[in-house]
Amino acid sequence: MHVTTPDDGLEPKTKAAGAELPRWRRILRDLFRTRIDKSASRIRLVATLFSCLFLIIAGRLIYLGTKPDPQSLKRAVSEAVAAARPAILDRNGEVLAADVQNMSVYAEPRRILDKDEAVELLTAVLPDLDANDLREKLGSRKGFVWIKRGISRREQQEVFRLGLPGVNFQRENKRIYPNGPVAAHVLGATNVDNQGIAGIEKYIDGQGLADLNGAGFRLTPENLNPINLSLDLHATYIVREELRKGIEKFKAKAGAAAILDVNTGEVIAMASLPDFDPSNPVDALKSDNIDRMTVGVYEMGSTFKALSIAMAIEANKANLASRVDAHTSLRYGRFTIHDFHAQNRILSVPEVFTYSSNIGAARLALMVGVDGHQDFLRKMGQLDRMRTELPESAEPLKPKRWSEISTATIAFGQGLNVAPLQAMMAVGALMNGGYLITPTFLKRSAEEARKVAVRVVRPETSEAMRYLMRLNAEVGSAKAADKKGYFVGGKTGTADKQFHGHYASDRVLTTFMAIVPSDQPRYLVLAMMDEPQGLPETGGYRTAAWNSGAVAGAIVERVMPLLGLPPRFDPPVQPFPDLPKLGVTALNNNGSGAH
Amino acid sequence: MIRFLNALAIMALIGSALYAYSIKYETIFYSEQIVKIRHDIDREHDAIAVLEAEWAHLIRPERIQALADKHLDLQPQALNQIVRPNDVPERQVKVDMIGRKLEALGLSEPTSTPIDITPTDNGTTPSSQQ
Numbered sequence: 001m002h003v004t005t006p007d008d009g010l011e012p013k014t015k016a017a018g019a020e021l022p023r024w025r026r027i028l029r030d031l032f033r034t035r036i037d038k039s040a041s042r043i044r045l046v047a048t049l050f051s052c053l054f055l056i057i058a059g060r061l062i063y064l065g066t067k068p069d070p071q072s073l074k075r076a077v078s079e080a081v082a083a084a085r086p087a088i089l090d091r092n093g094e095v096l097a098a099d100v101q102n103m104s105v106y107a108e109p110r111r112i113l114d115k116d117e118a119v120e121l122l123t124a125v126l127p128d129l130d131a132n133d134l135r136e137k138l139g140s141r142k143g144f145v146w147i148k149r150g151i152s153r154r155e156q157q158e159v160f161r162l163g164l165p166g167v168n169f170q171r172e173n174k175r176i177y178p179n180g181p182v183a184a185h186v187l188g189a190t191n192v193d194n195q196g197i198a199g200i201e202k203y204i205d206g207q208g209l210a211d212l213n214g215a216g217f218r219l220t221p222e223n224l225n226p227i228n229l230s231l232d233l234h235a236t237y238i239v240r241e242e243l244r245k246g247i248e249k250f251k252a253k254a255g256a257a258a259i260l261d262v263n264t265g266e267v268i269a270m271a272s273l274p275d276f277d278p279s280n281p282v283d284a285l286k287s288d289n290i291d292r293m294t295v296g297v298y299e300m301g302s303t304f305k306a307l308s309i310a311m312a313i314e315a316n317k318a319n320l321a322s323r324v325d326a327h328t329s330l331r332y333g334r335f336t337i338h339d340f341h342a343q344n345r346i347l348s349v350p351e352v353f354t355y356s357s358n359i360g361a362a363r364l365a366l367m368v369g370v371d372g373h374q375d376f377l378r379k380m381g382q383l384d385r386m387r388t389e390l391p392e393s394a395e396p397l398k399p400k401r402w403s404e405i406s407t408a409t410i411a412f413g414q415g416l417n418v419a420p421l422q423a424m425m426a427v428g429a430l431m432n433g434g435y436l437i438t439p440t441f442l443k444r445s446a447e448e449a450r451k452v453a454v455r456v457v458r459p460e461t462s463e464a465m466r467y468l469m470r471l472n473a474e475v476g477s478a479k480a481a482d483k484k485g486y487f488v489g490g491k492t493g494t495a496d497k498q499f500h501g502h503y504a505s506d507r508v509l510t511t512f513m514a515i516v517p518s519d520q521p522r523y524l525v526l527a528m529m530d531e532p533q534g535l536p537e538t539g540g541y542r543t544a545a546w547n548s549g550a551v552a553g554a555i556v557e558r559v560m561p562l563l564g565l566p567p568r569f570d571p572p573v574q575p576f577p578d579l580p581k582l583g584v585t586a587l588n589n590n591g592s593g594a595h
Numbered sequence: 596m597i598r599f600l601n602a603l604a605i606m607a608l609i610g611s612a613l614y615a616y617s618i619k620y621e622t623i624f625y626s627e628q629i630v631k632i633r634h635d636i637d638r639e640h641d642a643i644a645v646l647e648a649e650w651a652h653l654i655r656p657e658r659i660q661a662l663a664d665k666h667l668d669l670q671p672q673a674l675n676q677i678v679r680p681n682d683v684p685e686r687q688v689k690v691d692m693i694g695r696k697l698e699a700l701g702l703s704e705p706t707s708t709p710i711d712i713t714p715t716d717n718g719t720t721p722s723s724q725q
Contacts, residue, residue: 095651101641178651237656485674557674567674569682 083194084173086204086224088187090233091268091443097187097201097278099173099194103156104149109138111166118164122147125158149192150174175201177278183236185272185291186229186390186441189281198284200229200441203389228443230266235259235559240271242558243527246551247273250532250542256292256420257527257551259559262428262515264449265437267421268523268563272296292528295392297417301495301544303427303511304413305361306465309353310430311376312364314461320468320579322349326359332405337362337412340494340543353468354476356492358412365411366404373407379456380426381436382418389441394419413495414503420511424526427491427513429456430465431521460578467576470518480549481514481525483556485567487575489518490552492544497531507531510544512552516560519575523563527551 021029033039081104088097105126112118115138123131126148137145149172151159156169175190188199196202204227243257259268272292276283283289290296312318326347330337341355352360365373377383385395397417399406409415421439429436435453469489473482478490493511496503510532514525532547534540561567652658663669 095647098644098648098651100645100648176648176652178648179655180657182655182657234656237660241660483674485677558671561672561674561677567677569679 081172087226089226089228090231094233097177101171102150102174103169104172105147105159107147108166121162181275181277184275184278187278189278189284202391230443232268235269238558239269242551242554243271250547252529252532254530258293260424260524262432262521262524263446265439267439293421294419295394297394297419299414299495300423301413301493302356303491303493303513308361308365308411310465314457315368317367320349324360324363326357330359354472361412362408365407370407386422428524431515433459434462463576463578466518469515477545480545481553487517488514490514494543510548512544512548514552519572525552525555
């Protein structure tokens with residue numbers, strides 16, 4: 001097309017036309033005629049108007065972009081809906097926790113026409129709804145409210161038949177725990193939105209699951225890998241069952257028991273009574289239902305003597321042939337340290353262990369000194385909070401001022417409160433050849449454990465401690481757990497509980513640690529009871545050997561075959577080959593000459 | 596000729612349009628099928644999850660123990676009940692004990708029951724039967 005410039009073609013033409021047209025047509029034409037010399041102001045006006053228009057549009061766009069979303073229904077639903085969680089399995093793949101789908105019914109109050117009618121119909125179909133509460137919810141100006149979560153198929157059908165506009169269904173995930181209270185303390189609990197609020201469930205959320213859900217990823221159970229715990233469901237059940245029987249029999253207030261794999265640090269079984277059903281998370285928060293293995297801190301009593309003796313051997317202050325004066329009570333100002341089974345003579349180190357001599361343990365610890373004692377306990381992880389996957393943990397209770405008396409009493413397990421699992425970690429390190437391995441609740445192999453393990457004592461020290469544990473099961477206080485074929489080693493612990501600032505001898509906390517088998521350690525079993533009572537058949541004794549020891553023995557007998565550890569029929573030949581180096585020459589064979 | 600070509604072109608156009616439409620509708624049909632099957636799969640997954648949970652609930656040790664205590668005469672396993680393969684006694688040579696007993700009693704020998712030798716009409720004496 002030919003473009004005409006204003007000078008040549010257009011100008012004369014318009015002029016000619018202007019001459020013959022009527023006046024009003026000319027005005028109209030002038031109004032629409034564009035001439036760069038005459039209509040500059042008009043063009044500017046139009047340009048300004050358009051600029052303003054575009055500015056308004058741009059401003060509006062920016063406003064809409066920055067304004068928080070008018071909550072769309074879909075978004076509101078996806079935010080409110082219970083998120084999917086990975087299944088939790090035990091070490092053999094048995095289900096400990098899983099998601100199932102169920103339906104929930106919700107409403108969009110803005111779309112409900114007759115609120116009173118809706119309330120009436122809904123409460124008729126779902127009788128457990130509170131009418132006032134529902135009326136208030138539907139009267140709100142929200143775009144989305146839950147009416148009831150987790151309804152049955154029949155209820156869903158009935159609500160559907162009501163045909164109320166603005167009432168809809170949403171599929172949700174619901175967490176179920178098929179084993180009830182078994183392993184409850186490890187699993188923890190979830191709330192109605194399927195968020196972990198305790199235990200491993202909370203740990204899973206901390207691993208990024210909550211972030212993924214929050215970012216709007218639609219997670220389904222299919223695209224989440226299940227989590228394998230270190231627990232063995234059947235072992236855990238038996239541990240809980242034996243503990244329950246023991247608590248019932250000895251009328252204890254509470255108790256706890258666990259099995260730790262000393263080579264991998266895996267917790268194979270753990271129970272703490274009283275416990276709760278994870279499906280009812282309210283109970284999980286009651287203070288009586290705390291996990292006594294990781295959250296409760298206790299004076300572990302004589303089981304701590306193992307640490308004191310190991311420390312003295314490790315520091316080369318003593319060996320198994322050393323002798324300790326337990327002739328008289330140890331006096332510190334107004335404190336006097338007595339022996340429960342007083343021998344009133346000079347004891348050898350193995351005798352300190354088997355007679356559970358407080359004086360002997362205190363003297364051994366004092367040989368190392370206050371600083372050495374603290375360093376050793378810190379190295380063994382007894383002075384700092386132990387962190388496992390479980391979010392709940394407790395700081396040990398240490399003496400405010402660590403004096404010589406503190407060292408003397410802590411040497412036999414009084415004055416330092418630690419979580420029982422923490423004590424198990426330390427004793428496990430003394431047993432497994434000297435590697436401190438932080439316990440885990442997730443499945444792991446011995447190689448992975450070795451990578452995080454820290455050497456804390458020499459292998460010879462570990463062997464000496466295994467020998468002492470075994471000796472104690474043969475001739476000492478741990479006979480209750482000496483199950484034939486398992487070469488069990490053990491140590492009892494009976495600590496008087498502090499009551500109104502005094503140690504009350506009628507309120508005790510008894511613990512028992514058993515190592516299975518002593519020559520090639522695999523599992524460390526702990527049983528603990530809070531305030532067990534003496535019974536006629538125990539001669540009125542409430543010491544650990546009678547109650548916690550019996551429970552630990554029953555656990556060994558029932559669980560070990562289940563864990564694939566068969567009983568051996570011949571006692572091991574040379575279970576402790578390095579003993580001659582440690583000063584034991586005469587007692588080389590199963591400690592037959594210990595007394 | 597030109598007219599024929601035009602007609603042909605129009606026919607081809609209509610034909611290809613029809614073909615394209617049929618493919619389009621088929622695609623829609625199949626994508627609907629896919630969505631439907633996905634829903635079915637989801638539903639089956641949910642059902643499997645529910646069944647697995649139910650199974651886990653039914654085989655929980657607590658319940659099995661209660662059932663075993665009620666219906667079975669079994670005791671808890673004791674350690675002395677576990678033996679090595681070597682300690683299992685060798686299997687005995689298979690012996691026909693009943694046969695031996697009969698032999699010892701002399702029952703396998705021919706009996707001295709007197710035989711009725713008088714011939715009968717139909718010949719059905721027990722001794723004559725084979």
